[in-house]
Amino acid sequence: MKNSKEISASVISRLPRYYRFLCDLHSKGVIRVSSKELASIMGVTASQIRQDFNCFGGFGQQGYGYQVEQLKNEMSEILGLNEIKTAILIGAGNLGRAVASQLSFEDKGFKLVAIFDCDPLFKGMKIRDLPIKGDDEIEAFCNEAKPDMAVLCLPADKAPEMVDELIRLGIRSFWNFSHYDIHRKYPDVCVANVHLSDSLMTLSYKIKNNDGNW
Amino acid sequence: MKNSKEISASVISRLPRYYRFLCDLHSKGVIRVSSKELASIMGVTASQIRQDFNCFGGFGQQGYGYQVEQLKNEMSEILGLNEIKTAILIGAGNLGRAVASQLSFEDKGFKLVAIFDCDPLFKGMKIRDLPIKGDDEIEAFCNEAKPDMAVLCLPADKAPEMVDELIRLGIRSFWNFSHYDIHRKYPDVCVANVHLSDSLMTLSYKIKNNDGNW
DNA sequence: TAGATTGTTAATCGATTAACAATC
């Protein structure tokens, strides 16, 4: 694999989609696929697929194409899905509970190991066998378990203080559902943002500008 | 406003963030802001801000900057947040319930008017005063209420059939949390996709390639 | 008027697509 430092954000954002389609083909028993075929299935150009794959080294065979299973495994390796990182969830409101119970973290390289909420109302409740703990237990837990990542499902106004605390406790990666901009204060930390309301507003824009096509 | 057909996806994706920062400044009582100041607050270049705003016509004053309130209102207008579109939610599982109860649709140009789930278990339950209806009631409801948009929070395997049905019933816009690719079959429809698992895998990649910085 | 900041054009940078030699 080439030095991955240079891989652009555009390429990285496409990797999960490649992985999904490869899993799908593999589960359907497909053995080989050419960039042209994959391009047609995914609705992108064959050129882009080959360029993207070659960022990580060539795993195709000229004149033949790509082995589906091998390529899927490469993609999984590149994404780091095999190295399971431990995650804690901060905020057990509606969104937090949905994320915790709906998403299978294990398939995506993470294992959810604890859930925290400041509201004592939740205390004792369980999500998928994980008890909801109080915020006052975060410090002790992190010192003991050294989790790698925190999922932030808490109100925007509580996020800055919480992030300070979590960083102090050694957490260096965040899956951020709040609007708090973590990178601003901590540029070296790993962050993936999910801004649901931005997505909804974008849809509003598209509807307004779809030439009466809706 | 110029012909908005030509606005690039990159620009559109930035509009909600501008709107958020302008709302914030406005709520703090700030009257005017220059592109330079806003750039510094948002962590982008002043050039990009001016270029982006000028896609929609010039609403600044040379030598002075931009009126915060006016600019916020323009942004709201551009995004179509003032024209409330009606939305229905398909799927009242964890994610559906989170989206319905957490997100304030009204602020983002939509009003949630009905919730459907195929599971009779949910029947009679309410989310924010909206009763959960059975899937068998979708047709009658759509014919009567003509909703504009559907939020898809249902399993991927049920999505294709449901989308066919909803399109048949006149729905032309989707906020899509499933992995089903609506645009493939219906290129003219408005879609905003939210792929939570892709976002999580991207985070996994970033952690793996952060030079041991986590 | 002088200073500031926009609107807009030009320059740069990066990403996507096309082309083709290498090779299975």
Place this chain on the structure above:
DNA sequence: TAGATTGTTAATCGATTAACAATC
């Protein structure tokens, strides 16, 4: 060998940044 398809270079396209004249 002939056909197919990759890996990779070159060409194109688009987005971002810089520069500056217009003007408040």
